[in-house]
Amino acid sequence: MDMKERMKIERQAMPEQEPKVRARNFDEVPLGYTPELAKLEAQRCIQCKNRPCMEGCPVEIDIPGFIARIAEGDFIGSIKKIKETNALPAVCGRVCPQEVQCEEKCVRGKKGQPVAIGRLERFVADYERAMGAVSIPEKAAPTGRRIAVVGSGPAGLTVAGDLIKLGHSVTIFEALHVPGGVLVYGIPEFRLPKAIVAAEIDYLKKLGVDVQTSNVIGKIETVDELLNAGYDAVFLGTGAGLPTFMNIPGENLNGVYSANEYLTRSNLMKAYRFPEYDTPIVKGRNVAVIGGGNVAMDAARTAMRLGADHVYLVYRRSRVEMPARIEEIHHAEEEGIELHLLTTPVRYIGNEKGWVVGMECQRMELGEPDSSGRRRPVPMPGSEFIKDVDTVVVAIGTSANPLIQSTTPGLDTNKWGYIIADEETGQTTKKGVYAGGDIVTGSATVILAMGAGRKAARAIHDYVMSK
Amino acid sequence: MAARIVDKRQLSENVFSMVFEAPKIARKRKPGQFVVVRIHEQGERIPLTIADADAERGTVRLIFQVVGKSTAHMSDLSVGDEILDLVGPLGTPTHIEKVGTVACIGGGVGIAPVFPITQGLKNVGNHIISIIGARTKDLIIMEKEMQSVSDEFVVTTDDGSYGFHGFVSQALENLYLLPGKKIDQVVAIGPVPMMRAVCDVTKKYRLPTIVSLNSIMVDATGMCGACRVSVGGKTRFVCVDGPEFDGHQVDFKELIDRQRIYLNEEKESYDHFCSCRQQAVRR
Numbered sequence: 250m251d252m253k254e255r256m257k258i259e260r261q262a263m264p265e266q267e268p269k270v271r272a273r274n275f276d277e278v279p280l281g282y283t284p285e286l287a288k289l290e291a292q293r294c295i296q297c298k299n300r301p302c303m304e305g306c307p308v309e310i311d312i313p314g315f316i317a318r319i320a321e322g323d324f325i326g327s328i329k330k331i332k333e334t335n336a337l338p339a340v341c342g343r344v345c346p347q348e349v350q351c352e353e354k355c356v357r358g359k360k361g362q363p364v365a366i367g368r369l370e371r372f373v374a375d376y377e378r379a380m381g382a383v384s385i386p387e388k389a390a391p392t393g394r395r396i397a398v399v400g401s402g403p404a405g406l407t408v409a410g411d412l413i414k415l416g417h418s419v420t421i422f423e424a425l426h427v428p429g430g431v432l433v434y435g436i437p438e439f440r441l442p443k444a445i446v447a448a449e450i451d452y453l454k455k456l457g458v459d460v461q462t463s464n465v466i467g468k469i470e471t472v473d474e475l476l477n478a479g480y481d482a483v484f485l486g487t488g489a490g491l492p493t494f495m496n497i498p499g500e501n502l503n504g505v506y507s508a509n510e511y512l513t514r515s516n517l518m519k520a521y522r523f524p525e526y527d528t529p530i531v532k533g534r535n536v537a538v539i540g541g542g543n544v545a546m547d548a549a550r551t552a553m554r555l556g557a558d559h560v561y562l563v564y565r566r567s568r569v570e571m572p573a574r575i576e577e578i579h580h581a582e583e584e585g586i587e588l589h590l591l592t593t594p595v596r597y598i599g600n601e602k603g604w605v606v607g608m609e610c611q612r613m614e615l616g617e618p619d620s621s622g623r624r625r626p627v628p629m630p631g632s633e634f635i636k637d638v639d640t641v642v643v644a645i646g647t648s649a650n651p652l653i654q655s656t657t658p659g660l661d662t663n664k665w666g667y668i669i670a671d672e673e674t675g676q677t678t679k680k681g682v683y684a685g686g687d688i689v690t691g692s693a694t695v696i697l698a699m700g701a702g703r704k705a706a707r708a709i710h711d712y713v714m715s716k
Numbered sequence: 717m718a719a720r721i722v723d724k725r726q727l728s729e730n731v732f733s734m735v736f737e738a739p740k741i742a743r744k745r746k747p748g749q750f751v752v753v754r755i756h757e758q759g760e761r762i763p764l765t766i767a768d769a770d771a772e773r774g775t776v777r778l779i780f781q782v783v784g785k786s787t788a789h790m791s792d793l794s795v796g797d798e799i800l801d802l803v804g805p806l807g808t809p810t811h812i813e814k815v816g817t818v819a820c821i822g823g824g825v826g827i828a829p830v831f832p833i834t835q836g837l838k839n840v841g842n843h844i845i846s847i848i849g850a851r852t853k854d855l856i857i858m859e860k861e862m863q864s865v866s867d868e869f870v871v872t873t874d875d876g877s878y879g880f881h882g883f884v885s886q887a888l889e890n891l892y893l894l895p896g897k898k899i900d901q902v903v904a905i906g907p908v909p910m911m912r913a914v915c916d917v918t919k920k921y922r923l924p925t926i927v928s929l930n931s932i933m934v935d936a937t938g939m940c941g942a943c944r945v946s947v948g949g950k951t952r953f954v955c956v957d958g959p960e961f962d963g964h965q966v967d968f969k970e971l972i973d974r975q976r977i978y979l980n981e982e983k984e985s986y987d988h989f990c991s992c993r994q995q996a997v998r999r
Contacts, residue, residue, distance in 0.1 A: 424803070424935070424937045461717075463717045463803040464717070464803075468804065468806060469741065469744055491941055501974065502973075507941035509939055510942045518761070528760040528934070531977070650937070650939065
């Protein structure tokens, strides 16, 4: 196909469930490309020389390489190309913010729409799994080195995948009863089906990674005990910690949740299938979700699927400052989530039994930019109003989990309690101990955690081989 | 990690003692810590305090009261059965030091978590006054164990069927504080109203009082925030900041409300389980 023909093809939309239907079920929203759509979309890639898309990828996928194979119809060859550098393509194809990474750099985006790189990645990963064609790549000869990975979220899984291929022996210690970290407790089924996460972890197990669930490092064993037990290096990818609250009156009323709890109940514990599953969740009729990030969108869309009449997304700045992906905001609005922008709760109102029945809000206006560069929201005096709500989900971020830091002498943290680690290597202040993901950066994205894991794996490899 | 039941005893009508194979936890646990159990694939995660452990045999003993579906299901299990997950030890251990005379107070199934703390406090040389109580004689558990680690020992029953007639808080005040006996510290564990009553008494005497809270938890490792409690006007997390707190600072009213969040769902789940169990028996 010549350049002119390629340039003529429009960006292919991905079929998805109708908003009215999907707002009441937990099935995945996008249905994925068909092989025909995928080939057509792949043909839009002009295979330019400079490959700017790859600069935008934290895990350095050979993007033009895998897309060229799709265009030729070699889907299995394509996924093999991706898996050279990315152990979790089915996950990344779904949850990466491609619009600010690979796709933002795509030359086709300069005049028109960029190539749908994420949708293509997702397509070949799903194709391989559906065909039962998942193959196990060659591993390097055993090195005799042992590495402990603490936490099985995106950072830990990436480290494990990279190091096992280099011939090391890798054990993952996971605190919860299922591996996957935020991929299983945080991101909802309708955005990332848990069977897909399980398949990606199964792939790592087939590569030889040992996964120990229900092991809380810092409690059952300390980092020093792991090092003394013969692990040559330890990677800490323990993820998000305790939820942040606003410290306003009524936050401990019944019916007020942190997003972490709300999503963990629904996703990890499958409370949306109560009483088939034992874990309950409050199914509110009028639900307010506080925050403007991807986690807030997940919570709001979960509330709708649990049967709410109204879900209000309450955010103190305006739409342009919302940290959530545009696609997520779009999906939420399509499903009937009502945005209350430039609004903040000032207190929650409870009844005599300690249940939340309302919240007092205040309107905001935007002032001068703050340290984050976003315009600071300023309360408007006299703008207070009361809204009836029976459930509130606070999704304004998390703080550092203290379990490892408090039991590991020599491991320095910053003033917020996050582990101090070198940006390029993940090396902490303690010899042989590396860290990456949310426990270093605070709340960020899946792919940034994977990028940190990739760098740390390289540094850990160099370190253990020089020992 | 899955864990096998190696011993099971019924201590009273609704209270069971189960010993699980969990060698790593048995070696590591310290007084005041707890575990999370999940019985089966659809099960919930529930926190249970460690009543005792045997590091050499590699076992931990859990004592629990049947209050809902999960505990009822667990009470149906037999020696040799396995539960799907036993995670721990969790929570901050009790600060054990020699302070002089310590009153260790346990109410109902709360006697179980008081036992290892009492043992720890005794081992470092404290003079131990134990006061354990329940509604009626048949509900008193671990009497012998508690007596074995105590210098002075009082049993109370609400109905007077055994020992001191009244609440543990009344025994503490009438037998010790009113007569002016010197106590340096109190540890009180039991139902929230009992802990609140003890704290109401000890506040009057400015007697430092530690309570151990059994909040609703999900992950129990410092992630979800379900277990939050107001202590001294600040939100704290029972799973990592606790489970022990200064009883004079705890907002017990809020704690009672929060323990009732899922009352309806718990009942629905339990009723369904009980009707299934009955049908199974009939068959």
